[in-house]
Amino acid sequence: MTTYRIRLLPQDVDFDAGEDETLLSAARRAGFILPHRCLIGACASCLCRKLSGEVNYQLAPMLTEREQAAGWILPCQAKPRSDLVLTLE
Numbered sequence: 001m002t003t004y005r006i007r008l009l010p011q012d013v014d015f016d017a018g019e020d021e022t023l024l025s026a027a028r029r030a031g032f033i034l035p036h037r038c039l040i041g042a043c044a045s046c047l048c049r050k051l052s053g054e055v056n057y058q059l060a061p062m063l064t065e066r067e068q069a070a071g072w073i074l075p076c077q078a079k080p081r082s083d084l085v086l087t088l089e
């Protein structure tokens with residue numbers, strides 16, 4: 001399994017995420033609890049911004065193309081496709 005390095009701002013901490021796990025799960029495994037509620041991509045509680053890198057979704061996320069172009073992702077559904085820099089700010 002391919003593993004990617006995820007940097008989380010503003011805490012400036014790193015954790016590893018496998019290509020088949022969601023960013024929320026990978027963060028939790030590393031001891032970082034990200035905001036969340038529904039875990040199914042519907043509530044947007046987990047919304048955070050991707051400053052660099054690529055993510056993938058099994059199903060199309062409930063985000064507009066414009067939101068995705070601005071970097072918004074749903075970590076409860078997004079899986080990494082590269083190293084990433086994310087910000088909760």
Ligand code: FES
Pocket residue numbers: 035036037038039040041042043044045046047074075076077
């Ligand atoms: S936790 Fe609800 S959309 Fe991610």
